[in-house]
Amino acid sequence: MRPSGRALDELRHVTIETGVTRHAEGSCLIRMGGTHVLCTASVEDKPPQFLRNTGMGWVTAEYGMLPRATHTRSKREAATGKQSGRTQEIQRLIGRALRAVVDRHALGERQIVIDCDVIQADGGTRCASITGGFVALRLAINKLREKGLITSDPILDHVAAVSCGIYAGQPVLDLDYDEDSVAGTDGNFVITGRGKLVEVQASAEGAPFTTADLTALMALADRGIEALVLVQRKALTE
Amino acid sequence: MRPSGRALDELRHVTIETGVTRHAEGSCLIRMGGTHVLCTASVEDKPPQFLRNTGMGWVTAEYGMLPRATHTRSKREAATGKQSGRTQEIQRLIGRALRAVVDRHALGERQIVIDCDVIQADGGTRCASITGGFVALRLAINKLREKGLITSDPILDHVAAVSCGIYAGQPVLDLDYDEDSVAGTDGNFVITGRGKLVEVQASAEGAPFTTADLTALMALADRGIEALVLVQRKALTE
Amino acid sequence: MRPSGRALDELRHVTIETGVTRHAEGSCLIRMGGTHVLCTASVEDKPPQFLRNTGMGWVTAEYGMLPRATHTRSKREAATGKQSGRTQEIQRLIGRALRAVVDRHALGERQIVIDCDVIQADGGTRCASITGGFVALRLAINKLREKGLITSDPILDHVAAVSCGIYAGQPVLDLDYDEDSVAGTDGNFVITGRGKLVEVQASAEGAPFTTADLTALMALADRGIEALVLVQRKALTE
């Protein structure tokens, strides 16, 4: 029934490959089916201006999509001279999601920038960016701890994200592009390793939805996050 | 217990004054306590480029905040040369919310632009913009119907929005600035007159939240929207 | 003879309502007929860079027009990414006009920013901005004096502005949009409470004009300013 033949509650095949770029303090390439996002974590010695002399650090994110990650080439944002509203909305979401599991006092006065660059897009790029971004962040913090620059672990829990939506009248897990482009309702769920909610965003693309619909989507999301956290753990222990 | 002395499920005093500006096809000033937003609807003869020759129209929104709407003066976006990520995120939300209750075929090949300009801010400006924006839109469409330019009503239902959050450990309705700036969890709920969901956005500002928390916030939101729709109806029939 | 039926030397109905916004140190809404401008004064602790350590302060202005203040919606400058030449010219004029009646040594090392936002436009928005901006400035300085931050009054005189022009061959006072859009010659006159000139700008829109024309316009302007200063005084004493 789904274009991909997946079960309603079935994630796409997910892999996370770590250490994919030489210079970044943490990096991974996450593949959720046809969606491939390169995530890097860069550690900067200083926090942003508004946190100087507070003892606290910051985690922020930037998001980009290569021009030909999509079916038809989209304009390069560096050439058009500004980031679209969509880009800014996504990178703000990624940053909030990751900060929700970071103890910024334990991180100390430094900043970690997570860059999420979509190499190939097939729906769900913001969710993949959060799931992969967590792994890059974890790796960069591991490096800070190995160097003795951080004593207590600032990471409080895992965090991952998945989209769910109403496709052809049924709640389904992990929408791909074919589903996403026609789904009536579409949501992104950012959930921790212990099953707590960090961010819930659900939108009616066409007809409004009910509380029961939202409950069904959240149940699917819970199952998806559990599986994604296992993939994160596996990538981090290899 | 709330800084304003309101009950946990009590909205701020809400008024909607229509016809506040001479030139716009529809306009209102919505006041939700200390949050005042001027909403205007402008009808344009042509739809955006991507809808030419489709028989369908479009509703879009722009959002701005006067520099001294806030406690300390913020920079004028026209002077800095770009709209912030926050501004863009809000105006995309307003547009989606309003389009959810519009039959774009019935609207025909035209565009209605809703401008929401915050004159004074005290929390909840995006929700007030949606609630007031609906009234401006309704008035502009009434004018099109009076002129015989539209035959069947393109508006399918009311839509309004309210914020809810966990303040001092308790779910509360309609956060003002004092509450919003310290709330642990904060959500915006866009709901139709018939109680269907259009958009749910809930974020953990500090610790993650539970499904039960979200359910409690949604129950409050339902009550708030009912009251807001009554205010809309009253403003439209006066 | 005038579209509004006013006498040649008759101002539109003018009101200035103070204290219209909660956060600004000084604020007013000036209405000159159908032209409505919200003026706020924001006090900043520091002067601009070029005045550090000089003992002197600064008064500057920013001007904006809500997109639907006009007959047809104009583009939001924050969205187009730059302020038009017209906007910049007007805000430079407002700043110069207000500084002309301020003793910047008595003001001390601080800056006052006057924001003039046009809510509804019907000609003469720059003049209304100066007349209302003076009231906002006066109120903000009163507050500084009440707090004992300023000892001697930095305001040397009132200042107000009015437009005059040659309409249908006759010099007329306080052009509204219907007159302004067809006037042959159009001038803006910024004059102090004691009748001294701060700024005179007169332009031929069509055929050039004579010195006698200019003299006639200036005589009208003198009368208009006298009336406007009375309105300012009344607003400030209520």
Place this chain on the structure above:
Amino acid sequence: MRPSGRALDELRHVTIETGVTRHAEGSCLIRMGGTHVLCTASVEDKPPQFLRNTGMGWVTAEYGMLPRATHTRSKREAATGKQSGRTQEIQRLIGRALRAVVDRHALGERQIVIDCDVIQADGGTRCASITGGFVALRLAINKLREKGLITSDPILDHVAAVSCGIYAGQPVLDLDYDEDSVAGTDGNFVITGRGKLVEVQASAEGAPFTTADLTALMALADRGIEALVLVQRKALTE
């Protein structure tokens, strides 16, 4: 008494050299003392969009200053990414001044762009731009007439501009930088060959001024313009 030793009503030495650049349809280099401006007129086949199919043409101006035209190097506007408010104000003035002596029906559906680039600045660059810009415009229109593209002469009169101000308590003609930087009142006067006024702009830089002051400045301006028109005529007949 004046830093330059000039009489109160004495212009600086003015020369206008025509044909200074090979490609432009009209060009001249105007030197008013130490202020040197290169003015070119470029004829474009089409009028701006808003004049298509009206039978009328347009004259517009752009103004620039080479980075080291001034005492200390100023930033190149092309590098900073925008034209300053001052630049935009000046080029709008030049355009209005020149259009005041052009019959836009006789010009026909085309546009003439006057570029005024300041090679060396010593005060009065906007006035020199208008005076020189007129010569470039006249030459370009002569060429259109020679080619038979225009039958009746669209130029109705000469136009020139000069600054006057109150320096050391005395009204003086044609301020140079040393005078301009300390003058209490400063005005720019754009006047036709027949002595009609096109634009009058007078500002108090310090204390406000009187109507009598303005009258004195205008009398000086009249004399200055007479002399400048003679220089224009001489340049055009050589």
Place this chain on the structure above:
Amino acid sequence: MRPSGRALDELRHVTIETGVTRHAEGSCLIRMGGTHVLCTASVEDKPPQFLRNTGMGWVTAEYGMLPRATHTRSKREAATGKQSGRTQEIQRLIGRALRAVVDRHALGERQIVIDCDVIQADGGTRCASITGGFVALRLAINKLREKGLITSDPILDHVAAVSCGIYAGQPVLDLDYDEDSVAGTDGNFVITGRGKLVEVQASAEGAPFTTADLTALMALADRGIEALVLVQRKALTE
């Protein structure tokens, strides 16, 4: 003697992997040692405006570097709002290089955009972009030919690029970052499969160089290009 232990005339290990992204008409990932560039070719139905109705097509290139491709994170150009001079210079070079081996009449009225995005940088990114960009272009044109949209092959020859420079007083082939950052003279050589020159760019970073130095660098470049063309051929036939 070289930091990498390579012989003076030895290329880094080079691989070109094709078909690395699903949507592009042609794509490859070129790795020259630690420099990894993703090259995609996107076919657009229409040529740029200046070639409409000429029967000719166009090949152009855009270049970008992921923020953490480098030792320390560089700012994202989309966020700073403009492409640096370096980026623009490189993408102009890539475009010229590829057009030199394309018969634009045979290509017909269409445009091919080559995007070169540096995933990891270790010197020589512009040369790798040209070498990889050619492969992506070749693949996209193959697809056009398979579809019968192009009849005669518009590609006239291979083209590849390599850098050479004077390192520690010796001419060396294919500088990596460690060499490039201290090299006295540095050149980029774009050469065809038949050994003809397309572009030669050599710069003295420190002391000027001699004609003999340039000759030595060109001899090295010739050998390097021969090897690179073999890698291209291998990638294209697999």
Place this chain on the structure above:
Amino acid sequence: MRPSGRALDELRHVTIETGVTRHAEGSCLIRMGGTHVLCTASVEDKPPQFLRNTGMGWVTAEYGMLPRATHTRSKREAATGKQSGRTQEIQRLIGRALRAVVDRHALGERQIVIDCDVIQADGGTRCASITGGFVALRLAINKLREKGLITSDPILDHVAAVSCGIYAGQPVLDLDYDEDSVAGTDGNFVITGRGKLVEVQASAEGAPFTTADLTALMALADRGIEALVLVQRKALTE
């Protein structure tokens, strides 16, 4: 055979007039046939940020073209809001070329900015900018030495630039616009007074070229530079 009637190895008539603008520390107007470039050198007390406390100075260049320097008017870069890729490429080249003959330790912690503004263009503007820019730089440094601010001369040699290309099948020196617009191969050669190479840039505009072609162009360039250095010396000793 050449459109201008020049011999294959003949430069255009070249003159360099120094002291052409009052304010700059060094200035000249270079005319290479119909190409006229105004070059000024501005001395700034401080080096750029990255050289603070290194004891070294910097020389940089900016390049601009007046809108009507060309056959048809080009848009003013200050108005379009950004410098084109071509402009940036040229100004980077001029800066590198001049730094190649400057001992930045001897210059000390200051910056010299060379502005090259093209008044009239007829091909070869970047080469004329380098040749003239050197003269402006030399004059500014002379002034620093006269003031005793610099003790040992930071200028190590002359530097000049010339273009050569293959026109109608023949290598020719110093292309003008008529030749440049049709030349098959086109190169810019930056060479010191002692005949050492600073920068070699040769491009195939159409068919690729051979090593022998490049050798022929370099021989022509050597002769041209010798002549240009003589013109520089003459201008500097007058």
